[in-house]
Amino acid sequence: MIKLENVTKVFKGDVVALRDATISIAKGELVFLVGPSGSGKSTFIRLLNREERPEHGRIFVAGQNVGTLSSWKVPYLRRNIGFIFQDFKLLPKKTVGENVAFALEVIGKPRHVIRKQVPAILDLVGLSRKMDRFPYELSGGEQQRVSIARAFVNRPLILLADEPTGNLDPQTSRGITGLLDRINQTGTTVVMATHDRSIVDSMRRRVVELDRGVIVRDQARGVYE
Amino acid sequence: MLSTRYALRETGQNLRRNYQLAVATVVTVGVSLAMFGGFVLFQTAADSATKRWEGGIEFVVWMNAEATPEQDDRIRERLEESSAISRFEYVDQAETFEEFKELFADTPELLESVTAEMLPPSYRVVPADPDADVVEEIGRQFRGQPGVRTVVFAGEAIRGIQDLSDRAGRVLFIGSIVLLGASALLILNTLAIAISNRRQEIEIMRVVGASRWFVRIPFMLEGLIQGVLGALVAVGCNSLLRTYVIDRFSEADALQLLAGFQVDNAALLRTNLVVLGIGVVVSVAGSAAAVTLHLDP
Numbered sequence: 340m341i342k343l344e345n346v347t348k349v350f351k352g353d354v355v356a357l358r359d360a361t362i363s364i365a366k367g368e369l370v371f372l373v374g375p376s377g378s379g380k381s382t383f384i385r386l387l388n389r390e391e392r393p394e395h396g397r398i399f400v401a402g403q404n405v406g407t408l409s410s411w412k413v414p415y416l417r418r419n420i421g422f423i424f425q426d427f428k429l430l431p432k433k434t435v436g437e438n439v440a441f442a443l444e445v446i447g448k449p450r451h452v453i454r455k456q457v458p459a460i461l462d463l464v465g466l467s468r469k470m471d472r473f474p475y476e477l478s479g480g481e482q483q484r485v486s487i488a489r490a491f492v493n494r495p496l497i498l499l500a501d502e503p504t505g506n507l508d509p510q511t512s513r514g515i516t517g518l519l520d521r522i523n524q525t526g527t528t529v530v531m532a533t534h535d536r537s538i539v540d541s542m543r544r545r546v547v548e549l550d551r552g553v554i555v556r557d558q559a560r561g562v563y564e
Numbered sequence: 565m566l567s568t569r570y571a572l573r574e575t576g577q578n579l580r581r582n583y584q585l586a587v588a589t590v591v592t593v594g595v596s597l598a599m600f601g602g603f604v605l606f607q608t609a610a611d612s613a614t615k616r617w618e619g620g621i622e623f624v625v626w627m628n629a630e631a632t633p634e635q636d637d638r639i640r641e642r643l644e645e646s647s648a649i650s651r652f653e654y655v656d657q658a659e660t661f662e663e664f665k666e667l668f669a670d671t672p673e674l675l676e677s678v679t680a681e682m683l684p685p686s687y688r689v690v691p692a693d694p695d696a697d698v699v700e701e702i703g704r705q706f707r708g709q710p711g712v713r714t715v716v717f718a719g720e721a722i723r724g725i726q727d728l729s730d731r732a733g734r735v736l737f738i739g740s741i742v743l744l745g746a747s748a749l750l751i752l753n754t755l756a757i758a759i760s761n762r763r764q765e766i767e768i769m770r771v772v773g774a775s776r777w778f779v780r781i782p783f784m785l786e787g788l789i790q791g792v793l794g795a796l797v798a799v800g801c802n803s804l805l806r807t808y809v810i811d812r813f814s815e816a817d818a819l820q821l822l823a824g825f826q827v828d829n830a831a832l833l834r835t836n837l838v839v840l841g842i843g844v845v846v847s848v849a850g851s852a853a854a855v856t857l858h859l860d861p
Contacts (some may be wrong), residue, residue, distance in 0.1 A: 382728040388771070395742060410776070411775070411776065414770075414774060414775045414776070414778075415634035415773065416773075417770070417771060417772065418773035420773075422771045424771075428764060428767065428768060430764060430765055430768065441765075441772075442753070442768070442772040443767065444570055444777060445768075445769045445772060445773075445774035445779075446571075446773050446778075447778070483807060489768075489774075490771070493772070493773075
């Protein structure tokens with residue numbers, strides 16, 4: 340599902356964010372990306388949905404060479420990838436339902452599909468009763484659930500999460516991780532960058548550790564360390 | 565596929581959020597295009613008024629419609645013999661009727677009541693020396709001759725109006741070009757603010773896979789609407805200009821020298837279409853620049 344071959348990403352000023360990274364992630368896997376701040380976790384994720392392009396190497400996502408993909412095809416790639424932000428990025432003037440519907444509306448889904456899929460996904464994340472609330476009326480954990488609903492409403496093949504529990508307390512974080520685990524069990528590949536030791540240790544899933552842009556560990560059923 | 569409903573809703577929201585700037589943009593586009601339209605209309609009117617005075621013609625000897633061929637020949641001979649006359653042109657009744665038809669194309673009831681036989685033929689005279697006093701002197705010699713109805717001079721009045729029209733035209737033209745540039749910049753800035761206001765929405769749209777045009781079109785539409793509304797303001801101004809300024813010029817002229825200082829419906833329609841076209845081009849250019857500069861590729 341995801342394959343990186345000798346990928347190097349260098350930012351201006353010769354900052355190497357990722358160095359000669361080679362890794363494969365199969366369909367349906369849940370992978371934790373760990374490592375200190377500045378180790379290249381976010382860059383790894385941003386390369387997968389073509390927010391960044393590598394200087395060297397090849398990246399394949401859902402069968403497509405992401406690095407050479409023409410720019411007009413990028414939106415179609417992104418429709419196969421859900422993205423969850425640390426700071427949720429919900430639109431404050433839209434309700435919970437509208438925030439989720441927005442993701443379908445802007446890719447041209449018909450209204451009857453939107454009307455059907457939005458309540459279903461809000462039910463999955465446990466927010467069906469809060470469909471008409473605004474983001475400021477929700478707790479941080481609930482806002483992140485809305486963010487997950489928005490990322491998953493189009494049933495993407497891959498879900499990328501960049502520090503999704505970074506702004507949440509431990510108990511809420513466990514709830515969010517549990518939700519991502521349930522989504523993963525539907526066959527969706529999940530790649531999650533995190534600093535949250537307890538979550539990684541409790542889940543015992545594949546762990547990829549980055550240090551200064553280099554993959555220093557790739558361990559099945561690993562722990563944070 | 566871009567949903568029309570979505571595009572219109574987003575465009576409407578943008579215009580409402582930013583309405584003060586949108587109004588300023590519409591007014592600026594309107595004023596600049598009205599100035600451009602004014603330039604075109606004044607030129608059209610002046611061209612129409614001075615048509616019979618083209619090519620150095622300084623005076624016209626109008627014959628009576630019922631002048632005899634002998635009377636006609638006598639005037640022709642005098643014109644041919646005069647060394648003070650460089651050349652002249654005879655416009656017969658049929659040709660005069662053609663001019664009349666062009667001039668009064670908008671008033672068919674007048675055309676119906678007039679026939680070629682009712683209109684006077686004329687000699688349009690180019691003197692060797694265009695000095696006003698000399699021209700006056702030569703022209704006067706034909707006044708009161710048998711068969712001559714009147715002698716009309718191009719005179720300083722029409723030249724003055726022509727100069728004024730040229731000068732006003734230049735000011736309007738330069739002013740309109742400067743303001744059109746300002747309009748495009750204003751549209752660019754209005755859209756830059758709209759884009760900035762919606763930065764987060766745009767980021768989400770990109771992440772979930774909205775196509776580039778899906779993101780762009782509501783902004784382009786916003787710019788286009790401002791341009792078209794501005795052009796409609798200018799179209800209204802053009803019609804008022806014709807009714808309350810240009811037509812008054814023509815009506816106020818007792819000497820008939822300015823008869824024909826007018827703009828017919830076809831010319832007004834042409835001008836309005838050009839104004840609308842420029843409004844569309846300027847707004848699309850401003851919008852395209854805004855989305856190219858401010859929406860990331």
